[in-house]
Amino acid sequence: MQFDTDYLKDVLTQIRAEVGKVIIGQSHVIDQALTAIFTNHHALVEGVPGVAKTLLVRTLARVLGCDFARIQFTPDLMPADITGTNVFNLQRGEFVLVKGPIFTTFLLADEINRSPAKTQSALLQAMQERAVTIDRTTYPLSPNFTVFATQNPVEYEGTYPLPEAQKDRFMLKIIMECPSREEELDLARRMLGTDSPEETLASGAVKQVITDGLLTHLRACLREVTVQEQIISYVVDIVRKTRQHNGILVGGGPRATQALLLASRASAILNMRSFVIPDDVKEMARPVLEHRLVLRPEYEIEGLTIAEVIAQILQEVPVPR
Numbered sequence: 001m002q003f004d005t006d007y008l009k010d011v012l013t014q015i016r017a018e019v020g021k022v023i024i025g026q027s028h029v030i031d032q033a034l035t036a037i038f039t040n041h042h043a044l045v046e047g048v049p050g051v052a053k054t055l056l057v058r059t060l061a062r063v064l065g066c067d068f069a070r071i072q073f074t075p076d077l078m079p080a081d082i083t084g085t086n087v088f089n090l091q092r093g094e095f096v097l098v099k100g101p102i103f104t105t106f107l108l109a110d111e112i113n114r115s116p117a118k119t120q121s122a123l124l125q126a127m128q129e130r131a132v133t134i135d136r137t138t139y140p141l142s143p144n145f146t147v148f149a150t151q152n153p154v155e156y157e158g159t160y161p162l163p164e165a166q167k168d169r170f171m172l173k174i175i176m177e178c179p180s181r182e183e184e185l186d187l188a189r190r191m192l193g194t195d196s197p198e199e200t201l202a203s204g205a206v207k208q209v210i211t212d213g214l215l216t217h218l219r220a221c222l223r224e225v226t227v228q229e230q231i232i233s234y235v236v237d238i239v240r241k242t243r244q245h246n247g248i249l250v251g252g253g254p255r256a257t258q259a260l261l262l263a264s265r266a267s268a269i270l271n272m273r274s275f276v277i278p279d280d281v282k283e284m285a286r287p288v289l290e291h292r293l294v295l296r297p298e299y300e301i302e303g304l305t306i307a308e309v310i311a312q313i314l315q316e317v318p319v320p321r
């Protein structure tokens with residue numbers, strides 16, 4: 001496959017334009033979501049209620065021609081509620097599979113930490129294998145199956161925080177901030193008219209830019225991106241440094257290295273470049289690393305944040321030239 005810059009530019013411009021018809025601002029967030037999708041990984045999404053987390057994933061599904069489903073995780077949600085079950089069909093006199101909501105392409109898993117470990121691991125296994133096993137039969141999921149998971153704030157009573165090993169399976173954590181004043185004004189005005197973001201999406205004004213199948217083509221473009229040896233070392237050194245930092249109890253594992261490298265490569269594509277530069281790595285460091293690192297409690301008490309640790313590490317690791 002040739003690295004076809006014109007084709008990519010065209011597709012990316014169209015994707016951004018169509019998503020932008022619904023989502024106001026949030027350009028970094030959109031790029032991070034595209035990073036997870038283009039690299040065939042999964043993402044955590046964080047943000048206060050009403051910052052358009054659901055709307056973003058629904059809009060991306062429309063623009064990229066992918067199916068969408070949402071699962072609200074609750075304390076009583078069972079693994080079979082997400083995967084499906086065999087139900088006895090009286091007329092046919094046999095068991096038939098009733099597929100669960102996981103049989104989709106883009107899955108918004110809302111508040112995954114409200115379900116107990118058993119249900120969480122059913123989701124995580126499906127994410128890893130892109131397949132689910134129901135009564136000993138394994139069914140494949142869409143090759144583009146992508147999970148966007150939100151978490152209820154951990155302080156909330158009755159939550160089951162995701163273990164570190166499970167958070168590691170998400171390539172990145174997308175943080176959605178509240179809109180700027182200008183953006184919020186724009187939103188407020190649109191809410192009064194007939195072109196509110198929700199209505200725009202519902203009206204069919206948002207065009208599908210690519211098909212589910214073309215995602216494979218875009219992924220092939222990613223493999224054409226050049227990653228020089230110095231960039232690989234840069235990524236490895238940054239992740240290794242997270243294991244040595246005084247304030248860090250749990251540093252990034254090898255999966256973090258892999259994720260940072262792949263995300264940086266996607267960042268090059270999103271910036272219409274055929275080679276990775278240190279800025280791609282810097283841009284992706286926080287989204288890739290933040291959810292994987294655990295602060296030492298004594299540093300946490302002192303008010304150090306993981307974001308600050310990552311910023312320090314980026315200052316310290318020599319930038320390749």
Ligand SMILES: Nc1ncnc2c1ncn2[C@@H]1O[C@H](COP(=O)(O)OP(=O)(O)OP(=O)(O)O)[C@@H](O)[C@H]1O
Pocket residue numbers: 022023024025026047048049050051052053054055056179187196197198
């Ligand atoms: N940046 C934005 N662009 C467009 N619409 C927005 C934006 N921010 C907020 N909205 C509006 O906020 C509404 C709520 O969005 P949505 O339901 O997707 O939020 P959410 O983050 O999923 O909330 P919750 O955490 O409660 O599920 C949307 O219908 C939309 O009108």
Ligand SMILES: [Mg+2]
Pocket residue numbers: 053054055110
């Ligand atoms: Mg929502």
